Amino acid sequence: MTDEPLLRVRSISKFYGNRIGCNDISFDLWPGEVLAVVGESGSGKTTLLNCLSTRLLPTSGTVSYRMRYGAFHDLYRMSEAERRFLMRTDWGFVHQNPSDGLRMTVSAGANVGERLMAVGQRHYGDIRASATDWLGRVEISEDRIDDQPRAFSGGMRQRLQIARNLVTGPRLVFMDEPTGGLDVSVQARLLDLLRGLVHELGLSAIVVTHDLAVARLLSHRMIVMKDGHVVESGLTDRVLDDPQAPYTQLLVSSILQV
Amino acid sequence: MVADVSFSLSAGECAVLGGPSGAGKSSILKMIYGSYAIDSGQVIVTHDGNLVDLATADPRTVIAIRRDTIGYVSQFLRAVPRVSARDVVAEPLIARGEALETARGRAEKLLARLNLPERLWDLPPATFSGGEQQRVNIARGFITDHPVLLLDEPTASLDKANREIVVSMIDEKKTAGVALLGIFHDQDVRDVVADRIIDVIDFAPGRKAA
Amino acid sequence: MNAHTDNIAQYNFAYLDEQTKRMIRRAILKAIAIPGYQVPFASREMPMPYGWGTGGVQVTASVIGTDDVLKVIDQGADDTTNAVSIRAFFQKVANVDVTTHTADATIIQTRHRIPEEPLKAGQVLVYQVPIPEPLRFLEPRETETRKMHALEEYGLMHVKLYEDIAQHGHIATTFAYPVKVEGRYVMDPSPTPKFDNPKMHMSKALQLFGAGREKRIYAVPPYTRVESLDFEDHPFEIQTFDEPCALCGGTNVYLDEVVLDDRGGRMFVCSDTDNCEARRASGHRGHLSGEEAATI
Numbered sequence: 001m002t003d004e005p006l007l008r009v010r011s012i013s014k015f016y017g018n019r020i021g022c023n024d025i026s027f028d029l030w031p032g033e034v035l036a037v038v039g040e041s042g043s044g045k046t047t048l049l050n051c052l053s054t055r056l057l058p059t060s061g062t063v064s065y066r067m068r069y070g071a072f073h074d075l076y077r078m079s080e081a082e083r084r085f086l087m088r089t090d091w092g093f094v095h096q097n098p099s100d101g102l103r104m105t106v107s108a109g110a111n112v113g114e115r116l117m118a119v120g121q122r123h124y125g126d127i128r129a130s131a132t133d134w135l136g137r138v139e140i141s142e143d144r145i146d147d148q149p150r151a152f153s154g155g156m157r158q159r160l161q162i163a164r165n166l167v168t169g170p171r172l173v174f175m176d177e178p179t180g181g182l183d184v185s186v187q188a189r190l191l192d193l194l195r196g197l198v199h200e201l202g203l204s205a206i207v208v209t210h211d212l213a214v215a216r217l218l219s220h221r222m223i224v225m226k227d228g229h230v231v232e233s234g235l236t237d238r239v240l241d242d243p244q245a246p247y248t249q250l251l252v253s254s255i256l257q258v
Numbered sequence: 259m260v261a262d263v264s265f266s267l268s269a270g271e272c273a274v275l276g277g278p279s280g281a282g283k284s285s286i287l288k289m290i291y292g293s294y295a296i297d298s299g300q301v302i303v304t305h306d307g308n309l310v311d312l313a314t315a316d317p318r319t320v321i322a323i324r325r326d327t328i329g330y331v332s333q334f335l336r337a338v339p340r341v342s343a344r345d346v347v348a349e350p351l352i353a354r355g356e357a358l359e360t361a362r363g364r365a366e367k368l369l370a371r372l373n374l375p376e377r378l379w380d381l382p383p384a385t386f387s388g389g390e391q392q393r394v395n396i397a398r399g400f401i402t403d404h405p406v407l408l409l410d411e412p413t414a415s416l417d418k419a420n421r422e423i424v425v426s427m428i429d430e431k432k433t434a435g436v437a438l439l440g441i442f443h444d445q446d447v448r449d450v451v452a453d454r455i456i457d458v459i460d461f462a463p464g465r466k467a468a
Numbered sequence: 469m470n471a472h473t474d475n476i477a478q479y480n481f482a483y484l485d486e487q488t489k490r491m492i493r494r495a496i497l498k499a500i501a502i503p504g505y506q507v508p509f510a511s512r513e514m515p516m517p518y519g520w521g522t523g524g525v526q527v528t529a530s531v532i533g534t535d536d537v538l539k540v541i542d543q544g545a546d547d548t549t550n551a552v553s554i555r556a557f558f559q560k561v562a563n564v565d566v567t568t569h570t571a572d573a574t575i576i577q578t579r580h581r582i583p584e585e586p587l588k589a590g591q592v593l594v595y596q597v598p599i600p601e602p603l604r605f606l607e608p609r610e611t612e613t614r615k616m617h618a619l620e621e622y623g624l625m626h627v628k629l630y631e632d633i634a635q636h637g638h639i640a641t642t643f644a645y646p647v648k649v650e651g652r653y654v655m656d657p658s659p660t661p662k663f664d665n666p667k668m669h670m671s672k673a674l675q676l677f678g679a680g681r682e683k684r685i686y687a688v689p690p691y692t693r694v695e696s697l698d699f700e701d702h703p704f705e706i707q708t709f710d711e712p713c714a715l716c717g718g719t720n721v722y723l724d725e726v727v728l729d730d731r732g733g734r735m736f737v738c739s740d741t742d743n744c745e746a747r748r749a750s751g752h753r754g755h756l757s758g759e760e761a762a763t764i
Contacts, residue, residue: 030318081619110627118623124633124699146634188339221317235317242294
């Protein structure tokens, strides 16, 4: 185990004029750790995710990332070229809506292969072999490799998006409601798949979700947000089994029991 | 829930928490495991050669302690969709870096010992009976050689034959120097495994003040 | 009165006013300085519709001088409508000499082809470009494509080639085949067939590209590396033809298919009419050239 975190977040705030997006948020994310950010819509969890993943410039605070060669770099002091390179190699971003993260008019194989081509792979056979392998790992059959995601179901699209993100072996993956908008049975399959991949690849992940069951299944640690503030954080089963903040107690008690 | 809980647990010893339902036995186990918060006090455990206070440890340390030091057999299995019984059992070993095949092999041995029919090994335990789930849970808890093992009613829904197997497994753990802390509703089992009983009534809130 | 009317009816040399030509020349100079980079310019309305070569005409108008000799081709031909009218246009507004002979021209404006006869130092080849952005089909946002060029993020270009191989078993793109210029910018050679891509590489002539509707100018200076994108296991290759030109018997030239009747009869002839005529003039014959046709 390394004794340095992968991501260091210090006092991140984002204001939209006078309105608070998220306020004064700090934490460390460690290698292999999955952090869930939960809260209802409007709680600032997506704003936080975007601030961490360089998609939205925070008003104040720093986010530093430990590069593969060991040094910490402040994301917002990097050049745009470095940030974008990070985004398509060492990071992944899984959107709630797969069409935001996929190229809907190119084949599944090309969707997966794009990141490989972006880092300079120029052997068609190798690229296709990697794409085939990754489609298999996300349980998409090989004979769909030349189909466009337009012809895929919602669950398949989401799995394809995951494959597209993981093909370069990223160390950190951001996920925004990865199971939102999917049927319950499809959700279960996706969650199991994600859980397996995260474990197998030793990924670190930050998962934004309003679904506490998703947080329970995927994450080691949780942050509960309300009105842009962190109201509670800690080990996932501690937060869910013994919530301390009144708001978390309310959230936990609003889950329907099956 | 409980106040001023104080006791210590030695290697090779099995202590049993006693007291009526609702006295806070499970809460104590969960505080030690880290899934319940501790308002005040300390839980000191020897982890990785150091003394660590679980009450104030950060989540990452708690996760490491769970992986390497404190095992837990809960009363109910929290089933994960689509993961086979064999892999549910093997998981703690894999998490510690054991090879997949070795871990699965040991999982199968344990499941066989606990008389879980082989045809169930490939199935996710979600649809198993209470007794079957409990045996999966026990196998999962016992597969590693954690120096501390917490047992929350592990024999509650088992028949006599399987209870006896669990008792012998607990004895083996004791012999191996594992410190066990358990809750056993079943008087027979408790009498056989317990080296001492810690009465939780002593920790009822307000008792000291009274 | 009469003299006065004549005066105002006259065009400025080469149609465009001097300030416009200076603006376009600045864009051209910048384009030459950054080979393959698309330089925005204030494209003017021209007396012809978009799609007829307004970009190429503006570039030609800005570089042409009184002693230049102009050749204009559409496909490879000097005698098609577009070529004839652009040639006539410059005869009228610049009073320059025109030619159909590649070797005699100092400026060649083209829509699709690069002449078969190798170009010489000092010649300028002006391309009429409809869509200058090679990334456009996969990335519709201009802000994003500019960023991709700036940061050399060209993975997407290979996505297009990947799709070709996945669907057809080989790279099926036959025209507007993307190239990398001097190891830096990816450029669209525009509607030229990929057959002509190798002619751009280390060409002795200056190559200028004008896109009127899209308001972009780019350039490949003489002796510049122009490499067609490909995969290691699917290298770039040009089209080959099964038969020689039916008129001049030429091989290793780009051929057009000409339908002869409604019973499937067809022939393949040189796309470059000047080259074909020159070969026939020097005695080369194909199987459908006049003499043989007479014997049938």
